[in-house]
Amino acid sequence: DVKVTQSSRYLVKRTGEKVFLECVQDMDHENMFWYRQDPGLGLRLIYFSYDVKMKEKGDIPEGYSVSREKKERFSLILESASTNQTSMYLCASSLIGGSLSYEQYFGPGTRLTVT
Amino acid sequence: DAKTTQPNSMESNEEEPVHLPCNHSTISGTDYIHWYRQLPSQGPEYVIHGLTSNVNNRMASLAIAEDRKSSTLILHRATLRDAAVYYCILRVNNYGQNFVFGPGTRLSVLP
Numbered sequence: 001d002v003k004v005t006q007s008s009r010y011l012v013k014r015t016g017e018k019v020f021l022e023c024v025q026d027m028d029h030e031n032m033f034w035y036r037q038d039p040g041l042g043l044r045l046i047y048f049s050y051d052v053k054m055k056e057k058g059d060i061p062e063g064y065s066v067s068r069e070k071k072e073r074f075s076l077i078l079e080s081a082s083t084n085q086t087s088m089y090l091c092a093s094s095l096i097g098g099s100l101s102y103e104q105y106f107g108p109g110t111r112l113t114v115t
Numbered sequence: 116d117a118k119t120t121q122p123n124s125m126e127s128n129e130e131e132p133v134h135l136p137c138n139h140s141t142i143s144g145t146d147y148i149h150w151y152r153q154l155p156s157q158g159p160e161y162v163i164h165g166l167t168s169n170v171n172n173r174m175a176s177l178a179i180a181e182d183r184k185s186s187t188l189i190l191h192r193a194t195l196r197d198a199a200v201y202y203c204i205l206r207v208n209n210y211g212q213n214f215v216f217g218p219g220t221r222l223s224v225l226p
Contacts, residue, residue, distance in 0.1 A: 004158075035216070042202070043159070043216035059215075090158050103149070106158030 003027070004107035006091050012113045019078040021110050023091030030096035032074035033104065034066060037088040049074055050096060081114045119203045124221040127193045135188040135220055137203030142183050147206045150177065150188045152199040159202065162188065198224045
């Protein structure tokens with residue numbers, strides 16, 4: 001079974017802190033994704049990566065950056081956390097597409113609270 | 116980007132079939148229709164996907180309209196463990212692999 005793990009289930013940080021959210025997948029997937037989930041807004045894509053050191057902006061990249069130094073690991077960075085970044089953060093991975101459409105496998109999520 | 120429309124919530128009785136509708140009137144020819152569900156306190160999980168033909172797997176069936184402007188996820192016998200938010204998603208079949216999640220349908224299953 002594919003396993004996507006996230007470094008923390010719950011995290012509390014102060015405004016202005018630098019925050020790292022880590023995601024690791026064990027199935028050699030090329031694609032990795034970071035979403036945030038807020039009530040009434042569903043899941044929104046922040047960034048994704050289709051290869052090591054490659055990244056693409058999603059729908060809401062402002063205030064975030066990402067790092068993918070190894071294929072299995074994709075990090076989301078909040079350079080200076082703000083209260084409006086309080087949210088559930090979900091990581092996902094998938095095989096790369098081509099002519100097929102592969103499903104995404106999600107981690108359990110990290111609930112981040114910024115005070 | 117093509118969008119989907121789903122009812123906010125639905126109810127079903129345990130052991131009865133459930134039909135979850137999704138409208139996607141602006142779907143393009145290369146968009147795959149994916150369904151995911153999110154159980155409480157968990158990340159979303161894949162349910163099923165299709166392009167043009169109806170699809171069956173161990174979890175559910177997907178019925179796709181002939182014009183592809185709508186689809187229906189069918190749970191043949193709902194259980195209490197099927198209570199979740201169900202997302203109908205159009206996945207652009209390109210290198211970017213982008214997903215667009217809407218608010219989904221919250222399914223309640225009554226014992």
